[in-house]
Amino acid sequence: MATVTLSSIAKSFGPTRVLGGVDLDIADGEFLTLVGPSGCGKSTLIRIIAGLEHQDGGAVTIGGQPVDHLRPHERRVAMVFQSYALYPHMSVRQNIALPLTMSRLKLWQRLPLLRALSGQRRAVMRGIEADVAAAAAQLQLDHLLDRKPAQLSGGQRQRVALGRAMVRHPDVFLMDEPLSNLDAKLRVHMRTELAELHKRLGATFIYVTHDQVEAMTMSDRVAMMDSGTILQLGTPSQLYEKPGSLKVAQFIGSPAINLLPASVGAGGRLELFGRPMSLTVQQPQGQAMTLGVRSEALSLVQGEPAGAGRAWFSARLRRKENLGSEYILHFDLAGRDLPGVTMRTSPAQAASVAEAAEVTLGFDEAACHLFAADGERIEPRGPGVASASIVPLRA
Ligand SMILES: Nc1ncnc2c1ncn2[C@@H]1O[C@H](COP(=O)(O)OP(=O)(O)OP(=O)(O)O)[C@@H](O)[C@H]1O
Numbered sequence: 326m327a328t329v330t331l332s333s334i335a336k337s338f339g340p341t342r343v344l345g346g347v348d349l350d351i352a353d354g355e356f357l358t359l360v361g362p363s364g365c366g367k368s369t370l371i372r373i374i375a376g377l378e379h380q381d382g383g384a385v386t387i388g389g390q391p392v393d394h395l396r397p398h399e400r401r402v403a404m405v406f407q408s409y410a411l412y413p414h415m416s417v418r419q420n421i422a423l424p425l426t427m428s429r430l431k432l433w434q435r436l437p438l439l440r441a442l443s444g445q446r447r448a449v450m451r452g453i454e455a456d457v458a459a460a461a462a463q464l465q466l467d468h469l470l471d472r473k474p475a476q477l478s479g480g481q482r483q484r485v486a487l488g489r490a491m492v493r494h495p496d497v498f499l500m501d502e503p504l505s506n507l508d509a510k511l512r513v514h515m516r517t518e519l520a521e522l523h524k525r526l527g528a529t530f531i532y533v534t535h536d537q538v539e540a541m542t543m544s545d546r547v548a549m550m551d552s553g554t555i556l557q558l559g560t561p562s563q564l565y566e567k568p569g570s571l572k573v574a575q576f577i578g579s580p581a582i583n584l585l586p587a588s589v590g591a592g593g594r595l596e597l598f599g600r601p602m603s604l605t606v607q608q609p610q611g612q613a614m615t616l617g618v619r620s621e622a623l624s625l626v627q628g629e630p631a632g633a634g635r636a637w638f639s640a641r642l643r644r645k646e647n648l649g650s651e652y653i654l655h656f657d658l659a660g661r662d663l664p665g666v667t668m669r670t671s672p673a674q675a676a677s678v679a680e681a682a683e684v685t686l687g688f689d690e691a692a693c694h695l696f697a698a699d700g701e702r703i704e705p706r707g708p709g710v711a712s713a714s715i716v717p718l719r720a
Pocket residue numbers: 338343361362363364365366367368369370535
């Protein structure tokens with residue numbers, strides 16, 4: 326088992342700088358996910374760890390050992406790709422066994438005519454068979470070993486690719502969007518399988534996805550990347566509850582966080598749609614700010630809007646989205662040329678409001694996230710807000 330340390334990893338393709346000096350310490354046995362928008366450098370970074378790509382600057386160590394001079398198969402890592410990369414003419418058994426036949430059999434023992442003559446080869450093959458059977462049993466592939474990849478479902482193919490990684494007993498599993506070719510239901514199922522596999526194997530997993538739900542549900546920690554740098558590193562709940570920047574807030578969470586324009590009034594007091602809130606910030610008067618509020622933090626306000634520590638605004642119900650156990654209500658901000666807001670609520674609450682109704686939405690001010698014009702998180706002061714809380718931006 327192994328730690329993975331990245332120090333100042335930089336990479337350019339021609340004039341394009343793709344990674345701008347990435348530092349990251351991944352603990353032994355950790356499930357770490359790299360998440361971020363398309364093109365932000367996730368695949369490039371994981372391919373550098375695998376040794377499939379070479380960095381221009383910085384160093385990679387695995388288990389405390391520098392690996393930059395080692396070829397991919399010498400690094401005790403195994404990579405699982407989105408495309409599975411299975412050989413179509415080989416059976417499931419042969420596909421899973423491939424890394425072992427390549428490493429344990431000498432070249433002449435793999436040749437069709439000579440191999441039949443070797444007793445030694447038969448002994449090695451029996452060992453390989455046993456290892457393949459053990460991996461297949463873990464992944465419930467036992468009954469499919471004689472099929473070809475074309476005769477498998479997407480989820481089964483993905484499990485074969487995992488099996489091929491597992492038989493090498495790598496210290497580190499590197500996975501680049503391994504679930505993105507699967508349909509939505511299977512993806513949800515495979516998320517659980519992968520998380521359980523990680524627990525069973527105890528190996529270090531580094532997982533790449535642009536799907537924030539995958540990142541949030543499986544990982545010990547998430548590194549959110551953007552434009553070749555890590556914006557924030559933390560547990561899923563740290564990223565959700567204390568996004569360090571507007572970009573992280575917008576990327577993490579579904580439905581996406583609601584963003585409202587706020588401004589700084591006299592004495593640093595925040596104003597939402599011209600109404601003073603009880604929060605204050607150390608920003609110049611007139612400064613525009615962005616106020617983020619998650620859809621589950623909004624509620625319908627009946628009668629007089631509540632007092633101190635609660636903010637409110639008017640909205641008009643555009644659409645109800647029934648998710649079965651809950652509803653997402655979509656509102657327009659009445660009379661304002663702004664994107665609407667979403668509210669997550671119970672079926673009973675959703676039933677209490679009709680489409681096109683004008684309502685008042687309220688939220689606890691302590692539950693809001695504030696961002697300055699440059700997108701950085703600002704901690705306000707006010708009732709119910711823990712003052713000067715430290716945001717762990719980097720580990
Ligand atoms: N071999 C290459 N030559 C030139 N540019 C490349 C090469 N590989 C990647 N890039 C560029 O580097 C940037 C980062 O690519 P990368 O594949 O790492 O992104 P990603 O975060 O994995 O995106 P996605 O979510 O779409 O897979 C992109 O702008 C891409 O076009």
